[in-house]
Amino acid sequence: MTQASLSHAADPAPTRMAGDRSGIGQTAVVVLSGLLLAVMVLSMTTGASGASAWPVIAHALGLAPLEGADALRDQVVILNIRLPRMILGTLIGAALAVSGLVMQGLFRNPLADPGLVGVSSGAGLGAVGIIVVGTTVLAPVTAFLGIYALQIASFAGGLVTTFILYRVATRSGQTAIATMLLAGIAIGALCGAVTGVLVYMADDNQLRDLTFWGLGSLSGANWTKVLASGPIILAALVGSSFLSRGLNAMTLGEATAAHLGISVQPFKRWAIVLVAGATGASVAVSGGIGFVGIVVPHVLRLVIGPDHRYLIPASALLGAAFLLAADAVSRTIVAPAELPIGIVTAFVGGPFFLWILLRRRGGLAW
Amino acid sequence: MIEANGICVSIGGRAILEGVDFIARPGETAVIVGPNGSGKTTLLKTLCGDYAYSGIIRLGGRDLKALTPPQAASLRAVLPQSTTLSFPFTVREVVALGLTAGRPGVPPGHYRRLPEEALMRVDLADFAGRFYGELSGGEQQRVQLARVLCQVWAPVLEGTPRFLFLDEPVSSLDVKHQLLIMDVARRFAQAGGGVIAILHDLNLAAMYADSLYALKNGRVAAHGRPAQVLTDALVETVFDCPLRVGVVPAPDIPYVLPQSRAADETPKTKVA
Numbered sequence: 001m002t003q004a005s006l007s008h009a010a011d012p013a014p015t016r017m018a019g020d021r022s023g024i025g026q027t028a029v030v031v032l033s034g035l036l037l038a039v040m041v042l043s044m045t046t047g048a049s050g051a052s053a054w055p056v057i058a059h060a061l062g063l064a065p066l067e068g069a070d071a072l073r074d075q076v077v078i079l080n081i082r083l084p085r086m087i088l089g090t091l092i093g094a095a096l097a098v099s100g101l102v103m104q105g106l107f108r109n110p111l112a113d114p115g116l117v118g119v120s121s122g123a124g125l126g127a128v129g130i131i132v133v134g135t136t137v138l139a140p141v142t143a144f145l146g147i148y149a150l151q152i153a154s155f156a157g158g159l160v161t162t163f164i165l166y167r168v169a170t171r172s173g174q175t176a177i178a179t180m181l182l183a184g185i186a187i188g189a190l191c192g193a194v195t196g197v198l199v200y201m202a203d204d205n206q207l208r209d210l211t212f213w214g215l216g217s218l219s220g221a222n223w224t225k226v227l228a229s230g231p232i233i234l235a236a237l238v239g240s241s242f243l244s245r246g247l248n249a250m251t252l253g254e255a256t257a258a259h260l261g262i263s264v265q266p267f268k269r270w271a272i273v274l275v276a277g278a279t280g281a282s283v284a285v286s287g288g289i290g291f292v293g294i295v296v297p298h299v300l301r302l303v304i305g306p307d308h309r310y311l312i313p314a315s316a317l318l319g320a321a322f323l324l325a326a327d328a329v330s331r332t333i334v335a336p337a338e339l340p341i342g343i344v345t346a347f348v349g350g351p352f353f354l355w356i357l358l359r360r361r362g363g364l365a366w
Numbered sequence: 367m368i369e370a371n372g373i374c375v376s377i378g379g380r381a382i383l384e385g386v387d388f389i390a391r392p393g394e395t396a397v398i399v400g401p402n403g404s405g406k407t408t409l410l411k412t413l414c415g416d417y418a419y420s421g422i423i424r425l426g427g428r429d430l431k432a433l434t435p436p437q438a439a440s441l442r443a444v445l446p447q448s449t450t451l452s453f454p455f456t457v458r459e460v461v462a463l464g465l466t467a468g469r470p471g472v473p474p475g476h477y478r479r480l481p482e483e484a485l486m487r488v489d490l491a492d493f494a495g496r497f498y499g500e501l502s503g504g505e506q507q508r509v510q511l512a513r514v515l516c517q518v519w520a521p522v523l524e525g526t527p528r529f530l531f532l533d534e535p536v537s538s539l540d541v542k543h544q545l546l547i548m549d550v551a552r553r554f555a556q557a558g559g560g561v562i563a564i565l566h567d568l569n570l571a572a573m574y575a576d577s578l579y580a581l582k583n584g585r586v587a588a589h590g591r592p593a594q595v596l597t598d599a600l601v602e603t604v605f606d607c608p609l610r611v612g613v614v615p616a617p618d619i620p621y622v623l624p625q626s627r628a629a630d631e632t633p634k635t636k637v638a
Contacts, residue, residue, distance in 0.1 A: 017482060018495030019458030108452035249466045251452050255416055260517065261439030261467030306453035 025310025028303060032317035036090070039321045039328075043086045044078065046328050053078050085221035089327045090320040091233040092218070092286050095278035097319025098240050100293025101311060105247035106271050107181060110301070113293045114158075114279040117184030121191035122161025123276075123283035125198075126153035132198040132206050151228040151284040158280030161187055162272050217340045218286055218327050229281040236278035237316060243271055244308035251306065289342045291349030292319050298356065367391055368413060368442075368529060368560065372421040375405075375412050382408045383419075383584045389577075392527030395551060395561040397571045400581035401605050406564045407447065409581065410533050413562065414444050426526050439467035442529040443517035447537070449510050451498055457509050458494040461485060464516030472519050480519060484512035487550055489543065503538040511535060511547060521559030530554055532563040536570065548574045568609075568622040572596055580604045596620045 045053040055071055056078040058064040099119075103112040114120045130153045134142040142149045165187055169180035199210060246267045249257035258264045282289075296319045297311065304310050326344040333339055368390040375383040383405045390396040398406045412419050415430050415438060423430040426441050433441075443464070451460065461481035469477045485491055488508040493501070498509060511532075518528040530551060536544040544567070551561045552574055565571045571578060572592040579589045582604045588595045593613075601609045601622060608625035 017458065017479070019456035020462075020494075021456065021459070110453065245466055248463060251455070252449055252463060253446075255411075256444070256446060256449060258416070258435050259414060259439060259442075259444040260463065261436040263435045301453060305459065306455055307459060 021305040021307065022310070025304040025307060025314065028300070028314045029310060029317065032314055032321065036317050036321045036324075039324045040086055040090065043089065043324045043328050044082050047077070047082055047331055053082070080222070084223050084226045085218050085327070086324065087226050087230065088221045088285055089218050089324045091230055091237075092282045092289070093292060093320035093323025094237055094316035095233045095282045095319075096289060096292040096323070097296040097315040098237060098312060099275045099278045099282075101297040101308075101315045102240055102243060102247065102271050102275050103293075104297060105243075105250055105308060106268065106275075108251060108253070109181070110298060111294065112181070114275055115288070115290065115293065116188075117181060118161050118165060118186075118188030118191060119158050119184075119276055119279045120283055120288060121188040121195070123154045123158035123280040124288060125161075125191040125195050126155070126157025126280070127284055127287070128195045128198050128210060129153060129157075131209050132202045148228045151225070151232075151281060154284030155232060155277065155280030157191075158276040158283065159273075161191065162276040166269075166272060217330075217338070217342070219338050219340075221285070225285050229285045232277050232281035236274045236281070239270070239274045240278075240316075241312055243267070243274070244312050246271075247308040247312075248306075287342065289323070289345055291345050291353065292323060295349045295353050296322060298353070302356070367424070367426070367527070368562070369424045370413060370421065371423075373409070373412060373423065374420045375408055375417050377408070377417070381584060383412065385421075386581075386584070386586055388413070388579065388586070390529065390560050390562045391577075392522075392558055392560045393555055394576035395555050395563060395574050396577045396579065397575035398562070398564045398579045398581060399566070399568060399571050399604075400579075400587075404581040404604075405584040406581055407533055408584075410444075410531055410562065410564055414438075414442070414531060425529075436467055439517065440523065440528075441526065442531055443514040444531040445507075445511055445514045445533060445535055447533045448503075449506070455498050456494070457485065457490065457496050457498055457501070458482070460498050460509055461494075461512045461516055464513040467517060480516050481512070484515045484519075485509075487515060488512045489546055504540065504543065507535065507538050508543065508547065511550070515550070515554075518554075518559065521554050521557040527559050529560040529562060532561065534564050534566065537566060544570060568596065568601065572620045572622070593618065593620055596622060 044057075052074055055064065056075050059075070100113045103114055103117065104110050106112070107117075127150055129138060130142060130150050134149060138153075141153070145152050165180060165183050168183040168187075169176055199207070202210060246257065246262045249260045249262045250264075250267075252260070254264050257267075297315050300311055300314050300318060304314060323341070323345070326348065327341050330339040330341045330344045333344075368388070370386065370388040373383050373386040373388070374381065386405070386409060388396075388409065398409060400406050408417065411417055413423060413425075413430075415423075415433070425433060425438065430438070455463075458481050461484055464484070465472075465477060465480065472480060482491070482494060485494055488511050490505065490508055490512065493505065493509070498506060501509065514530065514532075518530060521528055532551060535551070536547050539547060548563075548570060551563060555561045555576070563574075565574075575592050577589065578592045578595045580587045580595055580600065587604050588600050596611050598609070598611050601611060610623050610625055611620050612623065613620050
């Protein structure tokens with residue numbers, strides 16, 4: 001049947017076909033790239049100090065010399081405070097959105113998020129452990145890891161949690177997603193309890209650190225943190241871009257994904273490691289920042305559809321732009337003080353998410 | 367060719383298949399029938415490689431256990447009994463997922479309109495732009511068949527026949543679309559591919575099967591051509607209920623009429 005029916009001429013110039021949203025996806029990626037660039041510029045040019053970025057940029061490009069004490073101060077502010085903060089904000093925003101997206105695809109549930117399956121809790125426990133007992137019980141670990149202690153402990157916490165989760169939910173080489181979700185909730189609760197004990201043990205200074213870390217903030221961004229977390233997040237983001245085919249197939253269920261040619265078990269293992277890496281490295285720097293991982297993929301799915309070939313880059317771009325914009329607000333709204341970024345994302349994300357859910361209540365519950 | 371010898375499958379410590387021998391040849395439609403719980407779906411899923419088994423299964427002359435998922439996906443496509451989607455795909459996007467494994471056998475430049483052609487074959491030409499979740503169960507099943515057709519578009523790939531595995535493909539369809547779908551399967555076989563289908567409708571099985579397997583309690587109770595398998599004694603034994611087999615004079619296709627047990631008191635009507 002087929003050879004005969006296929007004998008007519010090949011497709012002429014590609015035209016938009018009904019139900020084909022790939023054009024919208026490609027457009028979204030281009031538009032969001034522009035948006036991210038604009039927000040990056042905004043992030044570099046706004047701040048509590050009033051430092052002007054343009055002379056520094058012109059100097060860096062060799063277009064104009066830098067003159068005067070103020071200009072030199074601005075250079076320090078721009079290069080050592082705003083630039084690392086902008087880079088970390090971009091990477092963490094992208095990591096949070098893509099981690100949420102991959103978890104949702106893997107669990108076939110639009111509400112899944114590293115926060116839900118205990119990965120964030122595990123990463124948080126690692127970080128809290130270093131903050132509270134890093135100078136006492138864990139002193140040898142802190143001394144060995146040096147300035148990277150928080151990042152590595154958080155990453156390790158995320159990985160260990162994911163590993164336990166995976167072992168609990170896997171039987172005879174098959175990972176049961178429902179079991180994994182339930183186990184994740186239990187592990188998250190356990191990590192939360194241990195974290196609670198550590199918080200109970202903390203002194204006043206540690207409590208203040210914990211509170212600000214827990215609300216999420218990019219305020220401590222510096223080049224050391226960029227070097228500690230950046231490569232892990234970058235590697236996880238690049239790795240995630242190879243998951244689109246598998247995540248698309250997984251929306252039909254694991255068995256059908258296998259029938260479509262996906263090696264399901266290795267695929268799941270890789271996806272989980274990438275999520276643990278991105279989440280752990282992000283949580284170490286910025287603490288818990290909510291809503292990015294759920295809101296960004298959800299909004300994009302409404303606009304461009306659920307094709308992960310476009311959702312993954314679009315989520316990375318919008319997540320980065322959203323977090324940078326939220327960070328710009330958090331830095332300037334109560335200047336010279338600073339609002340933790342988690343408060344801004346929750347204030348924007350919470351009502352927005354509710355609005356989407358209410359608006360779509362009569363339609364499909366995606 | 368798909369060849370299975372001495373297949374045994376246990377799930378949760380319970381034996382589901384016990385020593386099943388099975389052959390599906392290119393150019394033919396092999397139909398599996400049997401009562402609920404007889405092991406039909408388990409047999410099909412085992413042939414897909416979904417379950418651990420003892421025995422030997424060969425797909426295209428190669429041991430199934432030695433095939434990687436992409437290799438197996440290029441040789442056969444599987445239509446499950448039901449499919450739920452977790453995200454809002456359009457019908458066209460669902461059908462295009464059939465190209466996940468690549469485009470072997472699809473002429474260059476042609477793949478972009480493959481979903482439309484596949485939808486046309488299952489009588490859903492105007493549905494490409496609709497959301498999958500808004501369709502009826504029967505329409506969703508036809509969309510899934512279009513996806514499966516995309517995966518094995520050319521029934522023969524570089525001299526190797528490819529297979530369609532269909533698990534109750536017509537269970538939620540009206541009679542017109544039952545015939546349409548079974549005709550799609552038959553044409554696939556006539557073009558050199560092979561079809562394995564599980565059917566509950568014995569008359570459809572009689573009409574479309576080139577070889578018929580009747581399963582009961584995890585064993586093959588009978589196999590052969592429909593006229594050999596569908597006899598009064600055998601269908602009554604396999605399905606454990608009163609059934610009568612008749613024959614349409616031409617083209618010599620058996621048909622099966624269920625008999626009410628409540629009518630046992632009245633004399634049985636002999637079907638000529």
